[in-house]
Amino acid sequence: MHDLRVTQEAHTRHPFYRHLYFQVLVAIIIGALLGHFNPGLGEQMKPLGDAFIKLVKMIIAPVIFLTIVTGLSGMGTLRGVGSVVTKAxxxxxxxxxxxxxxxxxxxxxxxxxxxxxxDPATLDAKAVATYAEKAHESTLTGFLMDIIPTTLTSAFNQGNILQVLFVAILFGISVILVGERAKPVVDLCESASNILFKFVAILMKAAPIGAFGAFAFTIGKYGIGSIINLAMLVGTFYLTAAIFVVVILGAVCALNGFSIFKLIAYLKAELLLVLGTSSSESALPALMEKMEHAGCARPVVGLVVPTGYSFNLDGTNIYMTLAALFIAQATNTDLSLGDQILLLLVAMLSSKGAAGVTGAGFITLAATLSVVPSVPVAGMALILGVDRFMSECRSLTNFIGNAVATVVVSRWEGKLDTERLHKVLGGHELHLPHHKDKAAPAAPAE
Structure with a gap:
């Protein structure tokens, strides 16, 4: 377990303005005001947001690799690895x-x-041509082939999460098979992991600056008023995502013995960061650490969180079918029940095929519509202007979905410290800055 100060100044005696969530919230508000009252200057703040996201992406690959290797080494058997992957x-x-x-x-x-x-004929098809081209490049076969890196180190150079995951799992399995002779390597990875998370703590100090720059750019470039014409779509999407999180994921949490609202409160700093940057990747290292801190076993966290970032995209999936039907309705395109079922089946595949691609939500929508001929792909031009605002909701929903999945899979595996989970979610945080267990203590499934 690493020092939880990575994601927030956890000590309750600290004044409120020292907490990361407060700093990020203030940064978002200031960014929104700047973007609204001085759009030109707001757009110029874009490099601040881009720089912070680049900083975080720089550290994601080694964080995933070290977490998985040290976690798998603590499992001791391949059967445990297969069980976690199957359930996840x-x-x-x-x-x-x-x-x-x-x-x-x-x-x-x-x-x-x-x-x-x-009238579809009046739409600017060129506006979405780039996304359509990327969608054609993101076939399921191509996606599966892309999981295998060109060289052992290229996965880290390119920052491809799935490639890093692939290498880390194979390396971790090799560590298990080698056994006691691999202990020096495991100890080295453990030490490097502690240093790396301290590195992350330093980077997270810049989170308010990144959130400020990204949000100022979004409001400055697109303007809050740009969503008025498509307010029905944006409002419906946000409401649907909220219902999915509160009702469906909330029920899943309740069945597994914890509260969705307490989980959201626990992750408030990270959620605000995701909102500000419109990227769930900006909070990936923090999510992994906080899930482990909350009592989830390290091997489960290491496998579920990175994999979920490509395969458990609840917000993106809601967006795809909702946006596709919106375009059909706006262009008076009648979709039969068979067309809707085809749309659903294609979306199930395309959502995996374009996973991990920048702008994945819009690209997967293009991939889906290109296979379902009934809905005009050019209709995507209708929502291009407000996609940025919906991207924030997609990222938030994806992030919460992966947090829930991590706790649930940990519990299914019998590797969730439920007592610790309830204490942490209840606000009674436990400080173990130098905790070196390779996995959180296992608790019997409830």
């Missing part, structure tokens, strides 16, 4: 599909695009 992917498949279905149902009932009467 079962969870991902079920809830990703459920998210697609929820988006489909809500769009059919609310019909946010009805009455717009847009």
């Amino acid at each position: 992917f079962g969870y991902f498949l079920f809830f990703s599909t459920l998210a697609l279905i929820v988006g489909l149902i809500v769009a059919s009932v609310v019909q946010p695009g009805a009455g717009m009467n847009i």
Whole structure:
């Protein structure tokens, strides 16, 4: 367990302004005001947000690698690794599909695009051409092949999460097979991991600056007023995502003995950071550490969180089916039940094929519509202007979904310290700055 000061000044005696969540919240508000009242200057703040995200991405690959290697070494057997992976992917498949279905149902009932009467011939197809090209490049086969890095080190050079995950799992399995002779390497990884998370703590000091720059740019470039014309779509998406988190994920949390609201409160600093930067990757290292701090076993955290960032995208899936039906309704395109089922099936595949690609939500939508001929791909031009605002909601929902998945899979594995989880979520944080266990203490499944 690493020092939890990485993600927030956890000591309750610290004044409120020392807490990361407060600093990020103030930064977002100042950024929004600057972008609204001085759009030109707000747009110029973009490098601040980009620089912070680059800083975090710089550290993601080694964090994932070291967490997985040290975690798997503590499992001792390959059977445990296979069990975690099987349960995690079962969870991902079920809830990703459920998210697609929820988006489909809500769009059919609310019909946010009805009455717009847009002629597809009048739409600017060039505006979405780049996304459509990327979608064609992101085939399922290509995605699977891309998991294998060109060389052992290229995964780290390119920052591809799935490639790092692939190398880390193979390395961790090799450590298990070698056994006691690998102990010096494991000890080295453990020491490097402690240093690395202190490195992350230093980087997180810049989080308010990054959130300020990213949010100032978003409001300055697109303007809050740009969402008015498509307020029905944006509002429907945010409401649907909220219902999915509170009702569906909330029920999952309740069945597994904890509260979704307490989990969200525990992750408030990271959620504000995701909101400010419109990127869930900006909080990935912090999420891994806080899940381990909350009692989830390190091997489970190391496997579930990085994998979930590509395969457990609840917010992106809701967006895809909701946006696809919005375009169909806005362009008066009738979709039969068969068309909607085809849309659902294609979305299930395309959401995996473009995982990990920058702008994945919009690209996966392009990939889906290009296979479902009934809905005009050019219709994506309708939502291009507000996609940035919906990107924030996608990232938030994806982030919460992966946090829930980590706790649930840990519990299914019998490797969740439930007593610690309840204390941490209840606000009684435990400080173990030099805790060196390779996995959180296992507690019997409730």
